[in-house]
Amino acid sequence: MNEQEVFQLLACAGQQTLETMFFTMPDVVSTGTERPAGPLIAASLTFEGSPPGRFGAILSEPVGRSMAANFLGAEDEEALSPAQIAEVSGELANIICGAVLTDLESNAAFDLSSPIPIYVPADDPGPDYAAGAPVTCRFDLPEGAIVLYLAFGTGA
Amino acid sequence: MAFQLMVVDDSPAMRALIVRVIELSGIEIGECHLAANGQEALDLLAKHWVDIILTDVNMPVMNGEEFLRRLDADERLRDIPVLVISTDGSEHRMRRMRELSAKSYLKKPFSPEVLRERMEQLLGVAP
Numbered sequence: 001m002n003e004q005e006v007f008q009l010l011a012c013a014g015q016q017t018l019e020t021m022f023f024t025m026p027d028v029v030s031t032g033t034e035r036p037a038g039p040l041i042a043a044s045l046t047f048e049g050s051p052p053g054r055f056g057a058i059l060s061e062p063v064g065r066s067m068a069a070n071f072l073g074a075e076d077e078e079a080l081s082p083a084q085i086a087e088v089s090g091e092l093a094n095i096i097c098g099a100v101l102t103d104l105e106s107n108a109a110f111d112l113s114s115p116i117p118i119y120v121p122a123d124d125p126g127p128d129y130a131a132g133a134p135v136t137c138r139f140d141l142p143e144g145a146i147v148l149y150l151a152f153g154t155g156a
Numbered sequence: 157m158a159f160q161l162m163v164v165d166d167s168p169a170m171r172a173l174i175v176r177v178i179e180l181s182g183i184e185i186g187e188c189h190l191a192a193n194g195q196e197a198l199d200l201l202a203k204h205w206v207d208i209i210l211t212d213v214n215m216p217v218m219n220g221e222e223f224l225r226r227l228d229a230d231e232r233l234r235d236i237p238v239l240v241i242s243t244d245g246s247e248h249r250m251r252r253m254r255e256l257s258a259k260s261y262l263k264k265p266f267s268p269e270v271l272r273e274r275m276e277q278l279l280g281v282a283p
Contacts, residue, residue: 013265016265017264017265020265020266020267020268021173021264021265021266021267068169071169071173072169072172072173072176073172073173073176084169087167087168087169088169090167091167091169091170094243095243095264095265097243098242098243098244098245098263098264099243099245099263099264099265101244101246102243102244102245102246102263105246106245106246106247107246107247107248108246108248109244109246109248109249110244110246111214112214112243112244114166114216
């Protein structure tokens, strides 16, 4: 499967996850890799299987907050704790990564590590998930953006 | 009739989502027992009866596969319907879980409607 086909899987899995479990839809889906503006939440995980690899998600903090409110059914998103927002961002990464791997290799079992979410201040360079990740997918939403990174062959 | 429910997932956020979706589905729920892994679930099942179990696969301490194996080995628990909810939608994993006591398997992401339908099927509730 080439990079364009994997991008399509990533885009489909991302949109389906955002729609069904986070009750939102992106305005634009692209291959853009540029870091979203402002503070971020980053979540990464590795997977073992055939093939192994790693997956990363970077979210604008307002996107992470809004999605956590949708996921948890919170009426006041300002009342959410950073830990809750980080955990939900980790779930987003976990669900999208699992969906992509299932679509890639429906007959092969795989194991996902637990997602590790971190807060990244606006002036912090943050983790470089793009390094060595040939497939990226960017979702632009009204509150900011989500960028997903997928790399194979460098699993845990 | 209110159904007694158990949700087993190491993510508090995922447990909260599942419970909220079920509460909004119209299915009448009595007590809802929450566990972070298979061992916690077995400890709760020693004290409480439930009508249905919803469980993740990939969990620390005791994963979903071992949890189902323990349910199968316990004649008091083996007939409780189990719905597996997992990010791993591979045929291999689904087959293994069905070979144990899983009655149904739901891949994440899932819509609230699909979760409600699976619950209704397993509980024998008319929509």
